[in-house]
Structure formats: structure tokens, C-alpha cells
Amino acid sequence: MMRIIIIGAGVIGTAIARELSRYEIDIVLLEKTADVANGTSKANSGIIHAGYNADFDTLKGKLNVKSNPVFDKLCADLKVPFKRIGSYVVGFNEQDLKELKKKKENGEKNGLDDLEIIGQKQLISQEPNINKKAKYALYAPGAAIISPYELTIAYANNAVINGVQLLLNTEVNDLISDDGQIKGVKTNQGEIKGDFVINAAGLYSDKIARMAEDNFKIKPRKGEYHLFDKEYGDLVNHILFPMPTKKSKGILVLPTVHGNILIGPNANTIDDKDDLSTTSKGLNKVLNGAKRLIPEIPEKGVITSFSGLRAALSSEDFHIDFSENLVGLINIIGIQSPGLSSAPAISDMVVEMFKNYSLRENYELQLKKDFKEKNSKLPHYYEYEDKGKLDDWQKIVEKHEDYGEIICRCEHVSRGEIIDAINAPVPAQTIDAIKRRTRASSGRCQAGFCGPRLLQILADQLNIDPLEVSKKGSGSQILRARSKQLILEKIKEDKRAGDQ
Amino acid sequence: MTKHKMVVVGAGPAGLAAALEASKNGIDDIIILERDKYLGGILPQCIHNGFGLEYFGEELTGPEYADRFMRDIDQAGIEVLTETMVLNINQDKLITALNKTKGVLKIKAETIILAMGCRERTREKIQIPGDRPAGILSAGTAQRYTNIEGFIPGKEVMILGSGDIGLIMARRMKLEGADVKAVLEIMPFSSGLVRNKVQCLDDFDIPLKLQHTITRIEGKKRLKRVEISKVDKDFNPIKGTQKWINCDTLLLSVGLIPENELSKAMNLKLHPATGGVYVNENRETELKGVYACGNVLHVHDLVDWVSEEAEIAGRSAAEYLNKNQEKRDLPIKITPNKNLTYTVPQKIEYKFKDKKFIKIYLRVEKPMENVKIVFSHNEKSMLSYDKKIVMPGEMVTVNLPVALIKNNMEEIKLSIVEKVGEKNGRT
Numbered sequence: 001m002m003r004i005i006i007i008g009a010g011v012i013g014t015a016i017a018r019e020l021s022r023y024e025i026d027i028v029l030l031e032k033t034a035d036v037a038n039g040t041s042k043a044n045s046g047i048i049h050a051g052y053n054a055d056f057d058t059l060k061g062k063l064n065v066k067s068n069p070v071f072d073k074l075c076a077d078l079k080v081p082f083k084r085i086g087s088y089v090v091g092f093n094e095q096d097l098k099e100l101k102k103k104k105e106n107g108e109k110n111g112l113d114d115l116e117i118i119g120q121k122q123l124i125s126q127e128p129n130i131n132k133k134a135k136y137a138l139y140a141p142g143a144a145i146i147s148p149y150e151l152t153i154a155y156a157n158n159a160v161i162n163g164v165q166l167l168l169n170t171e172v173n174d175l176i177s178d179d180g181q182i183k184g185v186k187t188n189q190g191e192i193k194g195d196f197v198i199n200a201a202g203l204y205s206d207k208i209a210r211m212a213e214d215n216f217k218i219k220p221r222k223g224e225y226h227l228f229d230k231e232y233g234d235l236v237n238h239i240l241f242p243m244p245t246k247k248s249k250g251i252l253v254l255p256t257v258h259g260n261i262l263i264g265p266n267a268n269t270i271d272d273k274d275d276l277s278t279t280s281k282g283l284n285k286v287l288n289g290a291k292r293l294i295p296e297i298p299e300k301g302v303i304t305s306f307s308g309l310r311a312a313l314s315s316e317d318f319h320i321d322f323s324e325n326l327v328g329l330i331n332i333i334g335i336q337s338p339g340l341s342s343a344p345a346i347s348d349m350v351v352e353m354f355k356n357y358s359l360r361e362n363y364e365l366q367l368k369k370d371f372k373e374k375n376s377k378l379p380h381y382y383e384y385e386d387k388g389k390l391d392d393w394q395k396i397v398e399k400h401e402d403y404g405e406i407i408c409r410c411e412h413v414s415r416g417e418i419i420d421a422i423n424a425p426v427p428a429q430t431i432d433a434i435k436r437r438t439r440a441s442s443g444r445c446q447a448g449f450c451g452p453r454l455l456q457i458l459a460d461q462l463n464i465d466p467l468e469v470s471k472k473g474s475g476s477q478i479l480r481a482r483s484k485q486l487i488l489e490k491i492k493e494d495k496r497a498g499d500q
Numbered sequence: 501m502t503k504h505k506m507v508v509v510g511a512g513p514a515g516l517a518a519a520l521e522a523s524k525n526g527i528d529d530i531i532i533l534e535r536d537k538y539l540g541g542i543l544p545q546c547i548h549n550g551f552g553l554e555y556f557g558e559e560l561t562g563p564e565y566a567d568r569f570m571r572d573i574d575q576a577g578i579e580v581l582t583e584t585m586v587l588n589i590n591q592d593k594l595i596t597a598l599n600k601t602k603g604v605l606k607i608k609a610e611t612i613i614l615a616m617g618c619r620e621r622t623r624e625k626i627q628i629p630g631d632r633p634a635g636i637l638s639a640g641t642a643q644r645y646t647n648i649e650g651f652i653p654g655k656e657v658m659i660l661g662s663g664d665i666g667l668i669m670a671r672r673m674k675l676e677g678a679d680v681k682a683v684l685e686i687m688p689f690s691s692g693l694v695r696n697k698v699q700c701l702d703d704f705d706i707p708l709k710l711q712h713t714i715t716r717i718e719g720k721k722r723l724k725r726v727e728i729s730k731v732d733k734d735f736n737p738i739k740g741t742q743k744w745i746n747c748d749t750l751l752l753s754v755g756l757i758p759e760n761e762l763s764k765a766m767n768l769k770l771h772p773a774t775g776g777v778y779v780n781e782n783r784e785t786e787l788k789g790v791y792a793c794g795n796v797l798h799v800h801d802l803v804d805w806v807s808e809e810a811e812i813a814g815r816s817a818a819e820y821l822n823k824n825q826e827k828r829d830l831p832i833k834i835t836p837n838k839n840l841t842y843t844v845p846q847k848i849e850y851k852f853k854d855k856k857f858i859k860i861y862l863r864v865e866k867p868m869e870n871v872k873i874v875f876s877h878n879e880k881s882m883l884s885y886d887k888k889i890v891m892p893g894e895m896v897t898v899n900l901p902v903a904l905i906k907n908n909m910e911e912i913k914l915s916i917v918e919k920v921g922e923k924n925g926r927t
């Protein structure tokens with residue numbers, strides 16, 4: 001059987017893995033970190049854009065508009081939280097109105113027919129907390145919010161239940177080729193043979209491409225965010241954008257699918273692709289930017305601040321094409337916003353490219369008969385609580401008592417949910433991985449209460465020493481020693497020194 | 501749905517003392533709901549001594565202090581449900597909780613004692629920029645790892661904040677063989693008890709750097725180093741004073757927040773200075789029959805005072821159930837004036853009966869010496885107490901004799917003033 005290697009388990013790599021797993025082929029998905037969704041896919045605005053922003057003649061523009069309507073069914077199948085709440089681009093003067101009209105025209109060229117420009121009165125009625133100087137807004141009812149890492153995890157889970165082999169902690173160091181034809185990859189875990197390679201390595205997709213002497217340069221662009229306590233969840237009802245600039249859509253204010261408020265991002269080009277640090281300057285900029293839209297931003301309500309990196313190419317468009325130098329390699333590079341919004345169309349496009357390739361190679365692709373379109377729904381207490389269905393939760397606890405023990409007090413997450421995450425098709429093996437799947441430790445106390453409890457559950461379930469449990473993979477262990485261990489080491493050391 | 505005369509939320513020192521006191525006053529249908537496996541709240545992990553001097557007149561460790569109450573609870577036959585998380589309370593005093601054995605519990609209470617305690621402020625609350633590596637913990641979480649779970653979170657430790665838990669953990673980590681580099685405090689004075697500063701830092705040669713904070717965190721996987729800076733009087737970092745210090749662990753002791761999510765669910769308003777609900781002298785909240793005490797009401801420095809306050813709540817709740825209370829014609833507001841951040845209670849609502857004093861708990865804004873704490877009504881002084889030293893880290897209590905309270909009073913003000921002519925000569 002033909003084997004495909006996909007490099008990178010972000011939203012693009014996992015979406016492609018899932019779509020390709022519909023066919024009778026051997027698929028290996030490689031991820032260098034300890035979890036899927038660990039790069040750009042974990043830290044972004046979590047928006048499915050309507051599609052009026054990207055120019056109609058770009059790949060971005062085409063793929064975004066094509067993807068947007070797909071999400072309702074996709075998220076229902078994969079059990080991903082998704083809400084089509086609509087967005088407003090907010091204008092303050094007549095010049096802005098002109099720009100809004102241009103955006104609307106661009107959106108219509110992209111094929112959108114439900115865009116609308118509204119006046120101040122209507123805007124205030126929809127968004128009572130908006131800056132009272134705001135005069136106009138471009139309304140896009142199709143814009144939606146999603147949890148970007150949960151989409152990626154769901155894609156990965158679905159891929160794995162459909163036979164994809166996911167290898168975590170596996171970093172590609174080189175490509176293997178023979179006479180211009182790709183033959184596999186060299187990784188830190190050894191060589192992996194393959195007939196076709198898809199480079200979906202996000203921020204590092206240029207590095208992988210250069211292994212095939214395809215020259216690209218990703219310039220990471222950092223964006224910082226603040227997340228607010230659910231207490232302020234009704235601050236805004238839609239996604240609010242300021243007027244966009246060439247480089248970014250500006251600092252937004254939006255609700256998240258879990259009922260928090262998110263503000264950000266700023267945009268700073270940096271060199272280090274692993275630099276996810278926040279800066280006081282950047283965080284202030286985000287706060288002040290958001291205040292232009294919502295003057296009464298509750299600064300005290302911030303529960304966490306973080307940053308994400310956009311994998312930007314200088315063309316500012318997506319690059320999705322076969323390698324110029326190696327047969328059997330596709331490079332997917334420069335997937336920044338609206339990359340999340342375009343993921344379904346990108347994966348469709350790559351599947352088509354692969355189909356054409358296999359036709360040329362006289363390889364007959366067959367659909368799997370038992371492909372599972374849907375993920376099973378794991379129970380989450382907070383969903384039952386929100387819907388007032390505690391009687392149903394009672395039945396779940398009666399089946400298994402672990403669902404009756406709350407481990408995360410802020411987000412109301414039970415032991416059963418955490419154990420489910422650790423034993424899922426794509427297993428959660430770190431504290432951060434549990435957080436992304438269950439919300440445990442993502443609330444206002446930031447693991448103060450549940451941290452030691454999560455650590456113990458992970459150690460028990462994975463059958464490892466508590467000293468090995470990490471926040472986000474090797475090198476980020478939470479604990480350093482057993483009680484008295486340091487003292488005993490010191491005594492031994494002193495004794496040795498004394499003996500000498 | 502089950503019904504109980506009294507439901508106590510939380511089996512920390514406040515919940516235990518309140519339940520015991522209600523029981524002593526004849527209430528026989530009490531249930532305590534506790535989310536942890538064991539009783540005592542934070543006390544079992546506080547293995548240092550210094551507890552009980554005021555309440556028991558002897559020095560105990562945290563577990564010993566808790567043990568005394570646990571035995572009495574047992575003897576009184578008070579029902580306790582552990583590993584039971586209260587998830588909601590509504591204004592009709594209907595409690596929703598969850599545990600393993602019974603699943604979803606619905607309990608209708610005649611009276612409720614809120615004794616949920618407090619939680620620690622996080623890195624995010626004080627917004628230190630930089631990386632987000634492993635190795636950054638609240639001091640209380642580190643204390644749990646060390647004293648309950650048997651693990652040491654790190655070898656080279658920096659501590660931000662000189663709150664009591666930070667000071668205690670500085671010593672604890674040192675005793676465990678870690679290199680404790682310094683304790684930083686953004687204020688010009690330590691925010692913990694003086695005795696803790698002396699016994700935990702001075703005795704162990706751990707430097708306390710006042711007016712310092714952390715301005716950046718570095719380390720992609722595990723913490724590598726922190727940048728510290730001196731701050732000016734407005735707490736802004738002073739340029740040019742930055743210094744990097746290598747460490748693998750940062751413990752945060754930057755304040756405690758009363759855990760009032762359940763109080764908010766009942767629509768109770770929170771006091772901006774205490775972070776707790778508003779209460780009268782009985783520790784009764786704005787919702788009749790609902791009481792709050794201990795750290796969920798305002799953060800205490802001494803557990804002894806938590807117990808004392810909880811007894812007021814437990815006794816009053818019993819009086820409420822026994823219909824043995826009478827309201828005053830007019831409630832009296834207790835208002836903090838100059839240099840005070842808050843008082844508890846915030847009002848007096850009932851007739852005194854056999855009470856001789858109303859005890860007022862208060863906190864000062866800044867350290868002061870040779871002061872007078874003055875009660876006044878209509879700008880006229882009613883009574884004053886002399887204090888040699890007051891500081892924000894140490895709660896002050898003063899007694900207001902009920903004999904001085906007249907029926908027509910609407911507001912009593914409390915203020916703190918330096919005694920004229922006795923200014924301290926220090927520069």
C-alpha cells in the first residue's frame with residue numbers, strides 16, 4: 001500500500017490526515033511536540049471568517065469563502081464547539097465608511113451575498129457596550145467562533161480512529177530522496193519510509209521545504225492576547241473588528257465559544273519561531289486597542305495572557321503546491337489568517353492534488369468502506385450544567401463514579417472527563433494537553449487547585465513517576481525531586497567533600 | 501431533594517467552628533459539604549507551628565489545630581460529606597452539589613454558612629510578561645506538593661510577594677535543601693506577619709528585597725531566569741535597575757482572593773476592599789439566614805480569629821433558627837474613614853441582648869506608629885484606642901462597647917490618626 005507522511009499536526013496537517021483517511025492508504029502523521037495543535041493552531045483568535053477581507057484574486061480569498069459554509073456540519077460531526085455569531089467591522093467616520101463599502105464589494109466579488117452596512121443606532125442596539133463614537137459597521141452574519149485547538153484535536157482523533165498513525169515527539173530532520181523522488185523522512189526517532197510527503201509544518205514549513213531546496217522564508221508575526229473571566233462574558237455579542245490595516249485585521253474583541261472574552265492580537269514581526277513570550281508593551285497595546293472598540297474593558301478581569309505566531313510569507317498569501325525539486329512532495333506554506341477558516345478547503349485541495357498525482361502514478365485510490373465520519377461525543381459537565389440537564393448528568397455518574405468528582409473547581413471538570421482525555425484516540429499526556437481537551441486549569445485560579453490533582457491522575461493513568469509529568473512535554477516537568485531528596489544529596493556531597 | 505436546617509459550605513477552620521458553635525446552641529440538623537478528601541481546609545498542609553496562641557492559649561501546628569475541631573465535630577455527631585463540590589446556590593437557599601457516591605445533590609437549607617475560604621492570586625492577575633514555562637506556582641500549591649504530596653517543586657527558588665505563605669514557603673524550601681535566592685516585595689514593607697518575617701527569612705539568611713518586582717520571565721520549557729527590577733513609589737519599574745537571576749522555580753505569594761463565586765450566584769454584592777460579601781455584626785449577609793465567615797468574608801492573618809468569627813456566625817444562625825433575634829429600629833452603618841481600608845462588620849442590625857461589646861475587625865492602609873483608633877458619631881469622638889504600631893499585614897480588632905450605642909444613631913465612623921506631638925523621630 002502507498003504510504004503518505006504528513007509533517008505537522010496543526011489544524012492543516014490533521015485536516016489533511018482526516019480527509020485522506022477516507023481512502024485505503026497508509027498515513028503517518030508526524031508531530032515534533034508532545035501534542036497536536038501545539039503551534040499556531042493553539043493560540044489565535046478562533047474565528048471562522050466570513051470571507052470579505054482577503055482579496056478575491058488571492059488563494060486566501062477563494063479558500064476562505066469556500067470553507068466557511070462547511071463548518072456547521074464538520075463541527076457537528078467532529079463534536080467541536082462552534083457558534084455562528086456574526087461579525088462587525090466598526091468604522092468611526094466617513095473615510096471608514098468608504099473603506100467598509102470597498103470591503104463589502106470585495107466580499108461580494110468573493111461570492112458573499114449577505115453583507116450589510118449598518119448605522120450607529122443599529123450597532124448600539126446589537127452591541128450596547130460599543131464606543132459611542134462608532135458610526136458605521138460592516139455586518140457579516142456568516143462569521144463564526146470556534147475553539148481552534150479543539151478543532152485540531154477533533155480532526156486528529158477522527159484521523160486516528162480511521163487508521164492514521166500519529167507519532168508525537170517525532171521531529172523531521174531531513175528528507176530522504178532517490179533520483180528526485182521522495183522516499184521518506186529522517187526523524188529524531190529514526191527513518192520513516194514513505195511514497196508521498198505533505199509538508200504542513202506551519203512556522204517551520206520553510207525549513208522542511210529547504211530540505212528539498214525549495215526556497216521559502218517564513219517571517220513569524222507575533223500576536224498577543226488577553227483572555228477575560230467568564231464573569232464578563234456578555235461584554236460583546238459578536239466578533240468586533242476595527243478597520244483593518246494591510247498587515248492585520250487589527251485588535252479585536254470577541255466572545256469565545258466557552259463564554260470568555262478574548263482581545264487581541266497586535267502584530268510584530270520577530271525572528272525566533274519559538275518565542276511565545278508576552279511583553280508589557282504588547283499587552284498594553286492590546287488593551288488600548290480593544291478600548292477603542294469597547295471603552296469599558298474590565299482590566300481586572302484578565303485571567304490569562306498569551307501570544308501566538310502567524311506563519312507569514314512575504315507574499316502574504318498561502319502557498320500550496322508541489323515541490324519544484326522533489327517528486328512526491330507538497331509544500332503548504334504561509335498559512336496564516338484566514339488559515340483556520342480555510343482548513344477544510346485546503347485539505348480538499350491537497351486531497352485533489354494527491355488524487356491527480358496517484359492517477360499519474362497509476363495508483364488506484366479506493367474509498368474506505370468503513371470510514372467513520374463522526375467522533376463520539378464525550379460528556380462534559382459544564383455543557384450539562386449550562387443546559388440545566390443535571391438529571392442526565394446524574395445518570396452518567398451512576399454509570400461511573402469518576403464523573404461525580406469535580407477536579408477543576410473553576411471550570412467544573414470531573415475526574416471522568418480528565419481520564420477520558422488521557423485515554424482518547426489522541427491521548428492527552430501533559431497538563432496543557434488536558435487543559436485543551438477538558439478546560440481543567442484554564443479558569444480563574446490557573447491550576448492553583450487542580451494542578452496537583454491533575455498531576456496525580458496523569459501519573460496514575462500513564463503509569464509513570466509523578467516526577468515525569470510535564471506541563472508541555474519533555475523538559476517542562478512540574479516537580480524536581482522527592483521530599484528530603486535534596487537534603488540527602490547535600491549530605492552525601494558534604495560527606496564526599498569531607499572525605500577528600 | 502433533601503432538607504436541612506443548616507448547610508455549611510466548606511470544612512476549613514471557619515466551617516468547622518461555625519458548625520460546632522451552632523451545634524452547641526441546640527441545632528441538631530447540620531450538614532457540612534467539603535470538596536477535599538479530608539477536613540481542615542488549608543490547615544493540614546500548614547505543618548509549621550504558630551497556630552492557636554490566641555484561641556487555645558498554646559502553640560500548635562496546622563494539622564493539630566484542625567484536629568481539635570475535627571474531634572469535636574465527630575463527637576457532636578455533625579454530618580460531613582467530603583469530596584463533595586458545591587456547584588451552585590440560589591436565592592431560595594437551594595444548593596446543588598456533586599459527589600461520587602450520590603451524584604447530583606439538591607439540598608434545601610433553612611440557613612447557610614458560607615465558609616469557602618480564599619484562593620491565591622495568580623501570575624496572570626499581576627501580569628508578569630514573558631514566557632510561560634513550567635516552574636511557576638502559587639506558594640500554596642507548592643506547599644501542598646511539599647507537605648501533602650511529598651514532592652519538591654524546584655531547586656533554585658525565587659519568591660514574589662512577602663505574604664505569609666510566601667515567607668513560610670521560603671523557609672520550607674530552604675529546609676528541604678533548595679537554594680532560596682530572595683523574596684521580592686513590591687511595597688516598601690513586608691505584607692506578612694512580623695514574626696514570620698523574622699522566623700522565616702532573617703533566621704535563615706534569606707534576603708527580602710522591598711520595592712522590587714519581577715518584570716520578565718524566561719524559559720521555554722522550564723523556568724530559566726527572571727528579571728527583577730526596583731520600583732518607584734507608584735510601583736512602576738525603574739529603568740536601569742533590571743537584573744537577571746537564574747532560578748528554576750518562582751513561587752507567587754501575591755495576595756489572596758475570597759472565593760465568592762457561590763455568593764455571586766446568589767446575587768450577593770461584594771465589598772471592593774474585602775472581596776467578601778457585606779455583613780452585619782452577626783456575619784449575616786444581605787440574604788436573611790445566609791452567613792459568611794472566615795477567609796471568604798475577608799482574608800485573616802490568624803486562624804484563631806477565623807475560628808472566633810465563625811463562632812459568631814454559627815451562634816447567630818442558631819439564634820435565627822431558634823427565632824431568638826430582634827431587629828433594631830434603625831441599622832447603624834459602620835464606616836471606615838481616614839487611613840482604613842475596611843471594617844467588618846459593615847453594619848449593626850440587631851438588638852444586643854446580653855452582648856457587652858461589638859468586636860470590629862479592621863485593616864489599615866499603610867504602616868503607622870503611635871496612633872489612635874477613634875470611633876466617632878456626628879463628628880464627635882465616642883471612644884479611642886491607642887496603638888503603638890499598625891500595619892496592613894496585621895489585622896486590628898477593637899471593641900465597641902454597646903453601652904455607647906444610642907438608639908438614634910445611623911452611622912458610626914472609624915478612623916485612625918497619628919497622635920499629635922508624639923511623632924516618631926525616625927527619618
